[in-house]
Amino acid sequence: MExxxxxxxxxxxxxxxxxxxxxxxxxxxxxxxxxxxxxxxAETRGGDSRSELIVLKEQGxxxxxxxRRADIAVFMYGEQLRKYSDKVRNDALVxxxxxxxKPEELxxxxxxxxxxxxxxxxxxxxTIRVANIVMLGALARITGLYTLxxxxxxxxxxxxxxxxxxxxxxAELGYKVAEEHGA
Amino acid sequence: xxxxxLGFLNANQAAAEGAITAGxxxxxxxxxxxxxxxxxxxxxxxxxxxxxxxxxxDEIAAINxxxxxxxxxxxxxxxxxxxxxxLMAESIGFAAMTETPIVIIQNMRAGPSxxxxxxxxxxxxxxSRWVSxxxxxxxxxxxxxxxxxxxxxxxxxxIAERLRVPVVVLMDYVLVHTRERVxxxxxxxxxxxxxxxxxxxxxxxxxxxxxxxxxxxxxxxxGEGYAVLVESMAHDERGYYAPVDDVYERLVKRLVDxxxxxxxxxxxxxxxxxxxxxxxxxxxxxxxRSVMSVVKEARMEGKKYGLFRPISLWxxxxxxxxxxAENAEQxxxxxxxxxxxxxxxxxxxxxxxxxxxxxxxxxxxxxEEIVEAARRWL
Numbered sequence: 001m002e003x004x005x006x007x008x009x010x011x012x013x014x015x016x017x018x019x020x021x022x023x024x025x026x027x028x029x030x031x032x033x034x035x036x037x038x039x040x041x042a043e044t045r046g047g048d049s050r051s052e053l054i055v056l057k058e059q060g061x062x063x064x065x066x067x068r069r070a071d072i073a074v075f076m077y078g079e080q081l082r083k084y085s086d087k088v089r090n091d092a093l094v095x096x097x098x099x100x101x102k103p104e105e106l107x108x109x110x111x112x113x114x115x116x117x118x119x120x121x122x123x124x125x126x127t128i129r130v131a132n133i134v135m136l137g138a139l140a141r142i143t144g145l146y147t148l149x150x151x152x153x154x155x156x157x158x159x160x161x162x163x164x165x166x167x168x169x170x171a172e173l174g175y176k177v178a179e180e181h182g183a
Numbered sequence: 184x185x186x187x188x189l190g191f192l193n194a195n196q197a198a199a200e201g202a203i204t205a206g207x208x209x210x211x212x213x214x215x216x217x218x219x220x221x222x223x224x225x226x227x228x229x230x231x232x233x234x235x236x237x238x239x240x241d242e243i244a245a246i247n248x249x250x251x252x253x254x255x256x257x258x259x260x261x262x263x264x265x266x267x268x269x270l271m272a273e274s275i276g277f278a279a280m281t282e283t284p285i286v287i288i289q290n291m292r293a294g295p296s297x298x299x300x301x302x303x304x305x306x307x308x309x310x311s312r313w314v315s316x317x318x319x320x321x322x323x324x325x326x327x328x329x330x331x332x333x334x335x336x337x338x339x340x341x342i343a344e345r346l347r348v349p350v351v352v353l354m355d356y357v358l359v360h361t362r363e364r365v366x367x368x369x370x371x372x373x374x375x376x377x378x379x380x381x382x383x384x385x386x387x388x389x390x391x392x393x394x395x396x397x398x399x400x401x402x403x404x405x406g407e408g409y410a411v412l413v414e415s416m417a418h419d420e421r422g423y424y425a426p427v428d429d430v431y432e433r434l435v436k437r438l439v440d441x442x443x444x445x446x447x448x449x450x451x452x453x454x455x456x457x458x459x460x461x462x463x464x465x466x467x468x469x470x471x472r473s474v475m476s477v478v479k480e481a482r483m484e485g486k487k488y489g490l491f492r493p494i495s496l497w498x499x500x501x502x503x504x505x506x507x508a509e510n511a512e513q514x515x516x517x518x519x520x521x522x523x524x525x526x527x528x529x530x531x532x533x534x535x536x537x538x539x540x541x542x543x544x545x546x547x548x549x550x551e552e553i554v555e556a557a558r559r560w561l
Contacts, residue, residue, distance in 0.1 A: 021362070025191050028364045034191070036362040062328060063475035064550055065361050 004055040004145075005067045009084050010076030010097075013045040015132030020051025023136060026154045030146045033059045037066060048080060055145070072143065074135060076117065081105060095142060097131065113142060115177055121170060130170035137174025142183040148175045187372060190365040194332035194358035195221035195262075197365050198288050201336030202260050203232055204367065205375055209252035209259040211237040211245040216300045217356045218262040218290045242267035246274040246287070253283050254413060256404035258340055262288035265307060266297060268314065275349050276315025279438060280415045282347035282391070282400065284378055286339045291355045291468075293545055302545035303356035305468060308523035311351050312497045318435055320442040322350045322449055323497040325467045329363035334373075335494070338451075341376040346399055346445055353496060355519075357469035357547045378402045385409045391434075392420040398441035442498065452500035453492045454507050456482060460489025462561065463511035465504070465528050466518065467493050469547055474517055476550035496524075501531045508532045515540055515557055519548070 008023070010016045017038050024036040035054040041047030052067040073088045075081040076097045085107060088094065094110040099118035106112045115138055121131040133155070140148050148171060155167045190200060199221050202210075210229060212222045226236045235252075239245040242263055249259035263271065268289050278285050289311065293304035311323045322342050326332040332354060339350040379401040381388045388409050393400045400420075403409035412422030417434060419425040442449060456478055457463060466474040471492045481488040491507040493499045508514055514532050516525040517540045525539040540557045542548045554561065 021191075024362060028189060028191050033364050034362075036191075037357075037360060059328070059330065059364070062363070062472065063479060064473045065357065065469060065547060066549070068549065 002056075003061065003063075004072065005070045006053040006055065006072045006074075007050065007067050007070040007084065007087060008053075008074040008076070009048070009050045009080035011045075011079065012040060012047040012049045014049065014076045015129065016040075016049040016051055016076065019132040019136055020053060022133075022151070022154050022158060023051075023139070024053055025158060026136075026146045026150050027053070027055055029150055029154065032056065032145075033062060035062055035065050048083070050080070050084070074139070075101060076131065076135065077101070078105060093143070095135070095139065097135070099131075113178075113181060113183065115174075115181060117174070120173055120177060124173055125166060125170045127166070130167055133167045133170035134174035134177070137171035137176075138178035138183070139174075140171075141175045141178035148172070187366050187368045190329075190333075190367050191362050192329050192333075192365050193220070193360060193362050194326060194329050194354050195288075195290070196224050197329040197332040197363075198262075198326075198336040198352060198354065199224045199228065200365070200367055201333040202258075202286065202340065203229065203234075204333075204369060204373065205337045205340035206258045206377075207232075207260055207340070208234045208257035209237075209249060210234065210261065211239050211248035211252070211259075212261050212263065213239055213242045213245050213267060215242075215264045215267045217292055217359045218264050218267070218288065220359070221262045221288060221290075242270040243274065246271040246278075246285075249285050250274060250278050250281075250283050253285050254405050254411070256406075258284070258286075258344065260286040260288065260340075262290070264290050264292050264300075265294045265304075268307065268310070272314045275321070276317060276319060277415045278349040279315065279319035279321060280317075281413050282402070282438070283349070283413075284340075284343040284347050284402075285349050286336065286343050286352065287349060288336070288352045288354065290359050291353065293356075299545055301356070303469065303519065303547060305355060305470065305519035306523075307353065308496065308518065308520065311353050318439065320348055320439045321497060322346075322348055322442060322495065323353050324350065324451075325353045325494060325496045326358065327468055327471045327492065329358070329361070329365045331494070332358065333365050333367060337373055337375065341374065342449055344378040345376045345448065346397075346441055347378065347402060348442065353468070355468045361469075381409060389420040390422045391418060393437060393441070398437050398444050446498060449495050450498055450500045450503075451494040452503040453494055454503070455490040455492070457489035457491060457507040459487055459510055460507070461487040461510065461512050462489070463508050463514045464488065464490045465493070465514060465516045465524065466490065467496060467524070470517060470519055470542065473548050473550050473553055477553050480550065493524075499527060499531070504528070504531050508535055511535055513538060513560060515560060517542065517553055517557070519544065
């Protein structure tokens with residue numbers, strides 16, 4: 001692996017920035033060098049929200065700081081999928097929240113995985129607010145970049161105390177559902 | 184201490200951590216984008232290390248407060264952006280003239296004037312060197328990653344304390360909005376230096392009498408029993424106003440020469456594929472990361488590109504630059520202004536064509552944009 005580019009996009013309120021931050025922390029613990037930037041619109045709900053991560057083995061190779069063509073893209077909402085598809089490689093691994101995105105919106109050539117993160121969060125964890133963590137649990141299983149235990153450790157250390165248990169459960173749910181999807 | 188830990192920090196947070204490791208005890212600042220989150224970070228953290236964080240009424244008060252704190256013996260710092268840096272101009276000269284160790288973090292955004300507060304830029308290459316009136320010495324360091332923001336802030340304190348000069352850490356909007364892995368080394372893994380203390384008894388001590396080898400006077404702080412005069416007018420070794428040729432000449436020369444004499448502890452640069460480079464790029468800060476990608480991709484196509492990156496901007500590693508340019512047919516300076524660093528590069532590299540690629544863009548230029556802007560020479 002030389003340079004891996006990951007993009008997570010969705011709308012404001014979906015916890016995209018927190019997901020990017022927790023993913024970065026987890027990858028660092030795993031031993032990678034990570035560069036993470038984010039962009040978002042002024043609205044706290046409903047606007048654009050995007051987190052970009054460059055994952056490298058060594059710091060010495062840390063060149064251009066942004067995503068050019070994502071190798072892995074996560075879309076949590078359809079509007080951002082349409083908006084940022086051009087920043088995704090034609091053969092990328094694309095993971096989408098099928099609660100909000102229909103299969104026909106996905107490009108041919110992409111290695112696409114559809115999982116209803118938001119629906120799972122709502123129905124099985126009790127709140128849609130942890131859909132981002134369900135996604136991170138699934139991402140662990142799908143990409144193998146980090147383990148579920150490493151993610152859980154990050155959650156334990158960085159999530160507000162009252163939310164830890166719920167988030168741990170969300171991470172496990174995501175991992176399990178990805179497993180069921182054959183990942 | 185001793186144990187290094189890992190951080191996932193933007194350059195503001197990394198610089199704050201570096202300052203804490205270096206022994207920062209007093210921070211004063213006035214909020215400004217993109218330096219406010221450094222301020223907030225320190226406000227939460229520095230008191231736990233026995234330090235003080237003050238929000239002053241403006242940037243002028245902030246810099247004067249850190250100058251006073253430094254004379255009281257505290258390692259002192261402020262952080263700002265272009266507009267605040269301009270306000271600090273007079274007092275930076277005061278710190279240079281009174282040989283007060285201070286560190287200033289300057290996060291460049293798009294100027295001039297209020298410019299675009301939420302966009303990046305590199306308009307202060309020249310201002311950082313000549314911000315205040317008169318001729319004096321100053322050191323400017325330029326990180327290009329969070330790791331360097333940490334390392335160079337420690338280095339900035341070491342230079343400030345040891346050479347008794349103001350040191351500017353010149354970062355940019357992109358760096359302070361990007362998180363990266365940072366190894367937070369602690370002493371003894373990283374060197375932390377203290378100011379030189381007087382060896383003479385109070386009766387014989389003269390506050391501006393330099394040691395002959397490094398041209399730096401040992402510094403007595405307030406309250407240590409020494410007679411200390413903080414004099415910003417032309418002064419002799421005692422600190423007495425002395426408007427006479429030989430005293431004035433001796434003082435101004437020493438304020439500049441003490442950095443030259445101690446160049447080894449200041450000058451730093453990095454190279455990327457320069458050994459056989461036919462096209463040598465020169466860039467610093469976040470835009471140098473984009474140029475790295477240009478060089479890397481050109482090398483894959485067999486094109487002999489290289490990058491020289493000044494880490495100390497003032498003074499620059501002139502020898503290193505000349506060596507990197509040795510085999511080059513041309514030198515291309517990429518900077519996010521309308522041509523500032525290029526003037527220094529032209530002065531240093533005299534036997535090659537030096538071209539300017541000015542990028543007046545509001546966000547970090549992509550490698551493609553740089554190649555496009557430099558196309559006529561590639």
